[in-house]
Amino acid sequence: MSPAVVPPVGERIRQARLERGTSLRALARQIGVSASLVSQIETGKSQPSVSTLYAITTALGISVESLFDAHRAGGAAPVAPGGIPSPAAPAPPDTVPHALAALTALAADPGRRIGPLVGAAGRETLELDSGVVWERLGRVPGADVDFLLVTYRPGGASSGSGALMRHPGTEYGYLTSGELILTLGFDEYTVRPGEAVCFESTTPHRYRNDGEVPAVGVWFVSGDVQ
Numbered sequence: 256m257s258p259a260v261v262p263p264v265g266e267r268i269r270q271a272r273l274e275r276g277t278s279l280r281a282l283a284r285q286i287g288v289s290a291s292l293v294s295q296i297e298t299g300k301s302q303p304s305v306s307t308l309y310a311i312t313t314a315l316g317i318s319v320e321s322l323f324d325a326h327r328a329g330g331a332a333p334v335a336p337g338g339i340p341s342p343a344a345p346a347p348p349d350t351v352p353h354a355l356a357a358l359t360a361l362a363a364d365p366g367r368r369i370g371p372l373v374g375a376a377g378r379e380t381l382e383l384d385s386g387v388v389w390e391r392l393g394r395v396p397g398a399d400v401d402f403l404l405v406t407y408r409p410g411g412a413s414s415g416s417g418a419l420m421r422h423p424g425t426e427y428g429y430l431t432s433g434e435l436i437l438t439l440g441f442d443e444y445t446v447r448p449g450e451a452v453c454f455e456s457t458t459p460h461r462y463r464n465d466g467e468v469p470a471v472g473v474w475f476v477s478g479d480v481q
Contacts (some may be wrong), residue, residue, distance in 0.1 A: 264308070264381060267322050271295040271315045286310040302384040304422030305413035306461070313422055319401050319476075323379050323391050369394040378404065386411025386464070392473070399424075401476040407435060411470075412463035419459035424478040426456045433470030436463050446472075 273280055279297075283290040288307060295301035296311075303311065312319055369379075370393040378390040386408035393402050405428070407413075414420055419438060428451060435446040438461045439454060445454055454460070456476060464470045 264303065264322050266301045267317075268311055268315070268460070272297075275315060277315070278474055282311070284315060285314045302382060304384040304404050304415050305387055306418060307414075308383060309420055309422035318399075320394065322381065324393075327414055331396040353444040356372075385413070385415040387413065399478050403474045405474045407433070407462060407464035407470040409464055409467050409469065413461050417461070420460045421459050422456050424456040424476045425453070426460075427451070427453045427475040427477075428472050429474075430470060430472035432472075433464060433468050434466050435470045435472070436465055437461075438463075446470075 256476065272279070279293050280290045283293045286293075287310070291312075292301065292307075296307075298305050308319065308322075312322070369391065373391075373393050378392065380391075382388040388406040388408070390404040390406075391402070392404055394400075396400070401424075428446075430446050430448055430450055432448050434448075437444045437446055437452055439452075440458055440460070444452070
């Protein structure tokens with residue numbers, strides 16, 4: 256797995272919630288989870304599932320892409336949508352690879368470009384709950400797109416509870432290895448290597464890996480930026 260792990264998602268979620276004046280309990284009620292779970296996510300004691308993450312970002316009016324843009328050690332303090340710099344976060348123990356050193360100072364800039372070439376060692380990574388990993392494959396400023404290498408580990412699912420999720424955008428996915436079960440509305444599909452899916456992300460859906468090997472594919476969600 257890529258070592259270029261972004262800072263905890265919870266920090267960005269808490270920042271966005273406080274900027275909007277939303278209480279922890281109010282956010283929890285809005286997305287249908289316990290206040291304790293939201294608190295654990297914000298403090299880094301628990302990672303959100305894919306479905307919970309999309310519910311939170313939709314409720315707070317932020318994009319999933321923005322979760323990758325949290326502060327890195329050594330860079331400028333990130334600037335919130337309201338223009339208020341956030342406090343610096345400590346560097347992760349394994350540090351940022353030298354390949355990303357040139358990007359460090361730009362990590363707070365929402366207009367920064369990632370690419371045109373992104374090597375395997377340069378991918379920023381989000382570890383989510385229920386055995387799901389997102390690796391950012393690139394970013395073009397102004398494009399409303401999540402461009403991700405997605406891994407569902409054996410037994411992994413976008414929602415640990417089995418609930419279907421829905422979120423803004425149009426979803427395109429291409430599976431390169433393993434198998435995924437896609438529940439889309441009232442239908443269920445088995446997605447195999449070389450097969451692709453596409454649908455409006457507002458349609459209730461869920462992915463799960465019932466196999467014994469990781470399911471890996473490239474996912475492209477457009478129109479997610481709020």
